[in-house]
Amino acid sequence: MDSLKKQTKYVVVSGGVISGIGKGVIASSVGFLLKQCGLKVTAVKIDPYLNIDAGTFSPYEHGEVFVLDDGGEVDLDLGNYERFLGITLQKHNNITTGKVYQNVINKERRGDYLGSTVQVVPHLTNEIQEWIERVAQISVDESKKQPEVCIVELGGTVGDIESAPFVEAMRQFQFRVGDHNFCLVHVSLVPQTGTLDGEQKTKPTQASVRDLRGLGLYPDMIICRSTLPLQPGIKEKISMFCHVEPKKILAVHDCSSVYEVPLLLVKQDLPELLYKKFHLNNGVVPTSDESSQSLSIWSAFCRRLKTLRDSVRIAIVGKYTGMRDAYMSVIKALEHASVECSRKLEIIWIEAEYLEKENQKKYPAQYHTSWEKLCSSEGVLVPGGFGDRGILGMVSAIEWARSNKIPFLGICLGLQVAVIEHARNVLGWEDANSTEFDPATSHPVVEYMPEVSRTHKGGTMRLGLRTTHFQRDCLTKKLYGQKETIQERHRHRYEVNPQMVDHFESAGLHFVGRDDSGSRMEILELDDHPFFVAVQYHPEYLTRPLKPHPVFRGFISACNWYLRFL
Missing domain, CATH: 3.40.50.300 (P-loop containing nucleotide triphosphate hydrolases)
Structure with missing residues (x-):
């Protein structure tokens, strides 16, 4: 035996x-x-x-x-x-x-x-x-x-x-x-x-x-x-x-x-x-x-998941909302954090391209419905993705969340688009863009990572667990329990252009988390906003049902107008 x-x-x-x-x-x-x-x-x-x-x-x-x-x-x-x-x-x-x-x-x-x-x-x-x-x-x-x-x-x-x-x-x-x-x-x-x-x-x-x-x-x-x-x-x-x-x-x-x-x-x-x-x-x-x-x-x-009554309405502005399994871990992370905060999660799915101004005439019904959904939300989340489809819609959604002081969380592509939005609407760089979407832009605020292969796709991105160092005391650091460093999983080919960071810092957009070298931007926060956080990594991969990820927990708490665990 x-x-x-x-x-x-x-x-x-x-x-x-x-x-x-x-x-x-x-x-x-x-x-x-x-x-x-x-x-x-x-x-x-x-x-x-x-x-x-x-x-x-x-x-x-x-x-x-x-x-x-x-x-x-x-x-x-x-x-x-x-x-x-x-x-x-x-x-x-x-x-x-x-x-x-x-x-x-x-x-x-x-x-x-x-x-x-x-x-x-x-x-x-x-x-x-x-x-x-x-x-x-x-x-x-x-x-x-x-x-x-x-x-x-x-x-x-x-x-x-x-x-x-x-x-x-x-x-x-x-x-x-x-x-x-x-x-x-x-x-x-x-x-x-x-x-x-x-x-x-x-x-x-x-x-x-x-x-x-x-x-x-x-x-x-x-x-x-x-x-x-x-x-x-x-x-x-x-x-x-x-x-x-x-x-x-x-x-x-x-x-x-x-x-x-x-x-x-x-x-x-x-x-x-x-x-x-x-x-x-x-x-x-x-x-x-x-x-x-x-x-x-x-x-x-x-x-508790079944009996919660008070809801929290989160708008996910993404590129793949027609296939919601594409955001499986994001959904789970929001769900875990919502239960922790005693809220019933209500996800509002918004296809990013329907928010674009140029689609107002092309898709009038979808355009107005999408903006109604966005305006009724209590928080805005822009998740990861690839390609230029819907980017202008994401920029508009982030501008709305920033201007109206609605809690915002950007993940991977969401961070990069937040940088583009700030460059265009705060710094006044109208053509600011990522070289992924416009290689000829005169303000390449997001650029291709130098060590990533341009000829092979499989397994060539910046992948897996990487260390982030906090640069100052900030909201995100508090969410992580005042840790000086954290480790999170990554999946991306593009990064914030380090040569343009000083311009953003002087305009109130702070890169509070950076990698080991100090030249790769990992976390950004905005001054004078209840919750405006974007991360280059994917925090959703490390969430657990009984242990919500701190970034998502902070986001949901902010959507309820309190951060009770700080």
Whole structure:
């Protein structure tokens, strides 16, 4: 029994029927519950696309690119893992087909395969298994201890041609690590026909499990995703046709927030089922949301999220508002801070280009509606992005927030546009711009970073955790608890032109945070304003449900006309 306990346990989460079913949230929730049992947990996301990483994806196609401490540009699900589990992951926690093929080809070029014909089986599948085992041994928290459980989310849908090598690798992996160290959790859709009282259909789940079994993988548990709670008899029917005990068929219906999913699973004895599967001592297994202190706090957070009445209206003026997953971490950071400040978050989405004056005649309805939304907001946030579309609309939004003393928070591109707005409307430099948008401008207040490649896109930006030094006592320094230095994650190619900083400082725009060299601007604040803060880094990546990021907490507090924690 002791030897079994010392071996790493693997929970593989697969998906069937459709993509986007919520595997990432369920994988995060499973890991969260195991962590509440006192186990050290890590996570691996498998993405079956050929890209090396997510860095070059369009936000409209793939949503947010999440950035890790080591500069890894990864799938947004790794953001869920970090937020739910309170861990710090690295780029090797995200496996892609591109990475695996690159490793295999590099080994072949070195002659590691001793003249063998390199094939998907065994070379590719072995590489996948070795990668997972290797990553599962790396500590992901301050304890520096080796994880005891590794959650592996298998991206895509079972049956996809892109996922075939990974499914085969997992088929082999179950024998490699042993049955008592391997648990397959299959997530499947149970659709409902017609109206809300229509019949829930099990056929898609049956077909999905049949495909899975045909590939040599047999689910230990099935998690049924549905709009409403499962109707009577559905579990029994799935059990009969999928050869899984009814008690191991769990239901996750649509919730008001993703944070409720662990509470749904604990009520269905998920931790106990996993402990029995792994032959572990079940003395610390939570059986309800009140059976452990951590779960009790989490449950209280969920109740508070649902019962808040007083709202705070935040306008997000962005370029990708048609794909809100592009701002996933920003949404979460605002949500966490709003709960902390006892406010119900109400996001007002504004497409930046509709605020532009030249679009008043082109899109009159959108123009007036967008300005009405902006004027009704209690705070304005301009998030990151690339390209010149909508920049003039962002400039107008920031000018409105500055002139009317409405709390403003700029992130990455938001800082750069705030500098452009100040140069144009305060310093009087009418053509002031970023060289990203106008290479010929006579006032290049934002310029390309000299060390960044102009010929390659993937992984060439200023990425990952960097140090910022406060230059003076200021509001942002107070938000961080009077720390002299902070570390935050970055993702950008352009920076404020250091040669023009003195002009802004003399006009009341202060760069209160700079990098190690002192020449790269990281944080700006404006004189005589209740809250006008912009940062070059991405604070949203480090927010946690029970520990909101201080910049977002300050922003939401300012929107309520108080900063209660200073």
